[in-house]
Amino acid sequence: MSDNTDARDRYWQKTRNLTIVILVLWAFFSLFIPLIVSPLNNLTFLGFPLGYYMIAQGSLIAFVLLIVIQNWRQDAIDREFGFDEE
Amino acid sequence: MALMQGRFIDNIGRVYGLYTGGFLVFIILMAILEQLGVSANTIGVLFVAFTIGIYAVIGWLSRTMEVDAYYVAGRQVPAVYNGMATAADWMSGASFVAMAGGIFFGGYGYMAYIIGWTGGYVLVNSLMAPYLRKFGCYTVPDFIGTRYGGNLTRLFAVVVLVVASFTYVTAQIDATGTIAARVLQIPYSVGVWFGLLSILLCSMLGGMRAVTWTQVAQYIVLIVAYLVPVIWMSNVQDFGIIPHFTYGEAASTMRELEAQFGLNPPAEAIPGLSVLTTPHTSPVGALAEWRFITLALCMMAGTASLPHILMRYFTTPSVRSARKSVGWSLFFIFLLYFTAPALATLTKLQLLDPNLPTAVIGKPFEEVASLAWIQNWSSVGFLAIADQNGDGILQLNEFFMRPDIVVLATPEIAGLPYVISGLVAAGGMAAAMSTADGLLLAIANALSHDLYYKIIDPKADTAVRLIVARVLLVGIGAIGALIASLQLTSILGAVAWAFCFACSGLFFPLALGVWWKRANRQGALAGMFAGFVAGSAYLYYVYNGGTPWLGLDDVRFGIIGMAASLVAMVVVTLMTPEPDEEIQRMVDETRVPVGEPIIVHKH
Numbered sequence A: 001m002s003d004n005t006d007a008r009d010r011y012w013q014k015t016r017n018l019t020i021v022i023l024v025l026w027a028f029f030s031l032f033i034p035l036i037v038s039p040l041n042n043l044t045f046l047g048f049p050l051g052y053y054m055i056a057q058g059s060l061i062a063f064v065l066l067i068v069i070q071n072w073r074q075d076a077i078d079r080e081f082g083f084d085e086e
Numbered sequence B: 001m002a003l004m005q006g007r008f009i010d011n012i013g014r015v016y017g018l019y020t021g022g023f024l025v026f027i028i029l030m031a032i033l034e035q036l037g038v039s040a041n042t043i044g045v046l047f048v049a050f051t052i053g054i055y056a057v058i059g060w061l062s063r064t065m066e067v068d069a070y071y072v073a074g075r076q077v078p079a080v081y082n083g084m085a086t087a088a089d090w091m092s093g094a095s096f097v098a099m100a101g102g103i104f105f106g107g108y109g110y111m112a113y114i115i116g117w118t119g120g121y122v123l124v125n126s127l128m129a130p131y132l133r134k135f136g137c138y139t140v141p142d143f144i145g146t147r148y149g150g151n152l153t154r155l156f157a158v159v160v161l162v163v164a165s166f167t168y169v170t171a172q173i174d175a176t177g178t179i180a181a182r183v184l185q186i187p188y189s190v191g192v193w194f195g196l197l198s199i200l201l202c203s204m205l206g207g208m209r210a211v212t213w214t215q216v217a218q219y220i221v222l223i224v225a226y227l228v229p230v231i232w233m234s235n236v237q238d239f240g241i242i243p244h245f246t247y248g249e250a251a252s253t254m255r256e257l258e259a260q261f262g263l264n265p266p267a268e269a270i271p272g273l274s275v276l277t278t279p280h281t282s283p284v285g286a287l288a289e290w291r292f293i294t295l296a297l298c299m300m301a302g303t304a305s306l307p308h309i310l311m312r313y314f315t316t317p318s319v320r321s322a323r324k325s326v327g328w329s330l331f332f333i334f335l336l337y338f339t340a341p342a343l344a345t346l347t348k349l350q351l352l353d354p355n356l357p358t359a360v361i362g363k364p365f366e367e368v369a370s371l372a373w374i375q376n377w378s379s380v381g382f383l384a385i386a387d388q389n390g391d392g393i394l395q396l397n398e399f400f401m402r403p404d405i406v407v408l409a410t411p412e413i414a415g416l417p418y419v420i421s422g423l424v425a426a427g428g429m430a431a432a433m434s435t436a437d438g439l440l441l442a443i444a445n446a447l448s449h450d451l452y453y454k455i456i457d458p459k460a461d462t463a464v465r466l467i468v469a470r471v472l473l474v475g476i477g478a479i480g481a482l483i484a485s486l487q488l489t490s491i492l493g494a495v496a497w498a499f500c501f502a503c504s505g506l507f508f509p510l511a512l513g514v515w516w517k518r519a520n521r522q523g524a525l526a527g528m529f530a531g532f533v534a535g536s537a538y539l540y541y542v543y544n545g546g547t548p549w550l551g552l553d554d555v556r557f558g559i560i561g562m563a564a565s566l567v568a569m570v571v572v573t574l575m576t577p578e579p580d581e582e583i584q585r586m587v588d589e590t591r592v593p594v595g596e597p598i599i600v601h602k603h
Helices: A002-040 A050-080 B006-010 B012-035 B040-061 B067-075 B079-090 B093-135 B140-148 B151-184 B188-203 B207-236 B248-261 B288-303 B307-315 B319-337 B340-352 B365-369 B372-379 B403-413 B418-456 B462-484 B491-515 B521-543 B558-575 B581-590
Strands: B383-385 B399-401
Touching (some): A050 B319, B093 B288, B093 B307, B093 B340, B093 B418, B093 B581, B207 B307, B207 B403, B248 B340, B365 B372, B491 B581
16 A cells, blocks of 8 residues: 555656646746747748747647647656556 | 447548548539539528538437436547547637637737637646546536535536636627628528527537537538638748748738838727737737736636536546547647638738739729628628728728628638638638537536536436436527627627636636645635636726726736635635545545546446
8 A cells, every 4th residue: 555655656746747847848938938029020930030930830839749748758657657558 | 329339439530531521522512503603692501501401410410318428428539539629619719700800900919819729738738637537527517516525616616617608608609690690691680599509409419429529520611611711822822832831921021011001090990890000920019028928828727727628528538538639639729720820911911912913902992992892891891991081092091890800701802712701601600609519518517417416406317417408508508699699899809708717716726626635625615716706806897997907908807816716725725624535535546547537427
């Protein structure tokens, strides 16, 4: 029982750390980038003003990738602790 | 019945493949009919009638009298298809009909909706969906009521859910009414009831199961309808087959055109219609950045608290497939949302760029007034041009338009054949209907499962519960249609309110329910109550002309609500005893993806 509880605690710690990393990246793309759009607009990317590009596409692509990466890492954590059988 | 059981799930790819092929054939058939001289109105009617007919057939085939099928589609929806259904559930009339128009007129500031409505899924995936799926609830108040215990907590959650979803559903019924009015040439007040009838066809008999499979079908229609005109326009303007990565030049040109024509308010405003006054690519004005991120934050937290979205993840077979399905949802939503700014930019260019034959700004007034699309939309009051400075030339601030119609009017503005307009109308209808279905079901399920079954009559048998659920569905739909016909605010405004209501009342009680074991009943009650009341009071204050604090206007009241909710929940929780061992064990179980669900439903 204590082993089991211990494994669960470690599982949850890993899950929580992963979630924190993802949420920090999420905040960067959703809350920080909009603050620096005007300076970014002086740069050009694929012909777009960069700041506009990040809001219209860049951050959106980042969100999709964040979920993909999170699920890939979470699956690995689940496997490590034997929580992956469906 | 047999069609929707194992056999259907096994053949699901083939079924929807055939359906998509059939839809494309139908579009080609319509194009041929148009060439043969069939009138534009007939084609529009055929598009809307054909697609609604298909949804109705799916709704009929999915009818059920089983509780599990009615509430959670039997928990057997594969991740990819649940992703499509969620995308349709999610992308409302506001996304489809109003968002590109919002960007067209609102410029850069409106793109906070794009960030908010995609970034929110990272929160759904990180904080909510996998854990709520493990919990095994039928509805969102089911989670709140079981995690914190007590009928009062359940009741509070039901109240917040109903207010948020109901605000949202009126906007959707309004959108179906607008489209039906334009396509079928009927008065708006009749269109609203026609829209409601089509919505109920999809959900009444089969509950969540029927809504799931119609939403997949609706997603296919709406994404085809959104992408085709943009790709077509892009080719006409030489931006290539996939404009998304190549319209950068257009975005840059926009700055020059804005400088050339001048972004000035009109000499004399026309109520309900807008002129272009905000720049396209950068924030402007005091607090612009702050206003952007507060709006985005309200929309993101709202996404992660809106019950009609969260409950879609209750339908997957496992925790892992719930997570996968969030990824698919965002991918399918992304396809539309990264197209919306492209659509807004290209349409604006059509009207402004003097090198394009479709340009109207800077052209002689009489010439513009004789264009067919100007006359069509003017006649229903959605568009107006007025030579207010009397120089005989249409200036930028003399072109008035209702932002909601930009997407619907784009094919006509760009001079595309009418078959594209019919397709877009069918797409807008699909978007609004699918969201309305999800919302109506979320409300009716919360009232029938949480209020009626769990609180009022726990001994009610299955047949009675399912009849109550259906009666509520029809009743709520009717009230929604009635209120929609009053037209209180524009489509996008009412939608933003729904997100603010949801995040004010539900975000922290839901997230902390999983992530903070110490959170207890008193804290959750205080969090829901304080958040909802503070948010609503602030909305009342600004809506009635109060001066917004820090630029937090009526579409950002969720910031006030969430702050109040978080403080109240943490303070009250820490002042009261921690939850008992049983609840703590429940939270531990929720955090592990395997094992029995927390709630085991007895039928």
